[in-house]
Amino acid sequence: MAAGTEKLSEKMVHPAVKPLSDLIGTWKGEGEGFFPTISSFNYSEELQFTHSPNKPVIAYSQKTWNLKSGQPMHSESGYWRPKPDGTIEVVIAQSTGLVEVQKGTYDMKEGVVKLKSELVGNASKVKEITRVFKVENCELSYAVEMATSLTDLQPHLTASLKKQALGCHLITGDITTYTTSQAHFLTNVCVCLHFTRSMILNVNCKIKLYFCNNTRFRFPIFHLL
Missing domain, CATH: 2.40.128.20 (Calycin beta-barrel core domain)
Incomplete structure (x- = not known):
């Protein structure tokens, strides 16, 4: 996990x-x-x-x-x-x-x-x-x-x-298409995204970013505010 x-x-x-x-x-x-x-x-x-x-x-x-x-x-x-x-x-x-x-x-x-x-x-x-x-x-x-x-x-x-994490969801579509209502399921889970930071900032909902490191990957973790 x-x-x-x-x-x-x-x-x-x-x-x-x-x-x-x-x-x-x-x-x-x-x-x-x-x-x-x-x-x-x-x-x-x-x-x-x-x-x-x-x-x-x-x-x-x-x-x-x-x-x-x-x-x-x-x-x-x-x-x-x-x-x-x-x-x-x-x-x-x-x-x-x-x-x-x-x-x-x-x-x-x-x-x-x-x-x-x-x-x-x-x-x-x-x-x-x-x-x-x-x-x-x-x-x-x-x-x-x-x-x-x-x-x-x-x-x-x-x-x-x-x-x-409570859960880990990989979003494979265009991150800019996720609206607040569509992303509601993110409220209490951890989300791992394979996207650039600039793309994440275009999400049509308020989010808080966490950038976490492990031994192989650097990936963003965020949740809704």
Whole structure:
């Protein structure tokens, strides 16, 4: 499935969640773990952000697997509660029994969410956890740092994930013939077009452009505004 941007209709997003709506969806990719007290490791990951329109909160879940064997490794879930002033509260429960209460800030113009633990519960050694998420060029990356009773705060996890589009439609006709009503089906799906940028700008409807890269192609992804 092509990596891309899935944009929810404004009617489907609570006003408090709207600034973070680009996160909503499923992201998949790979990451790396390291720390002075353990051997380094690699993993595959699926991360999901989901949202109920009547709630000012985003549900978060994450699962990882051993990159070679495919065996499950780690999972966690929780809730993100953004505030209108650009602050955010996050609670996360890990499969290890560890619980995090985090606070931080978000700036989606820069595509960045920064979190720092206020409380790390049910953990005998872990004292502090920070998380930084960044959305850029259709990719979600994050970095996790951790401090323990034996170590100062230092890098622990990094990963890069691509959003899994709701759908991918290839338009093979003349792009200039697609009117607003004809293109209505594009509202909640990712659309991959093999056309030039100038041709896309001639579409008879308001669109927002995303230019995404992968290893073989450079192609535009857009959605209706």
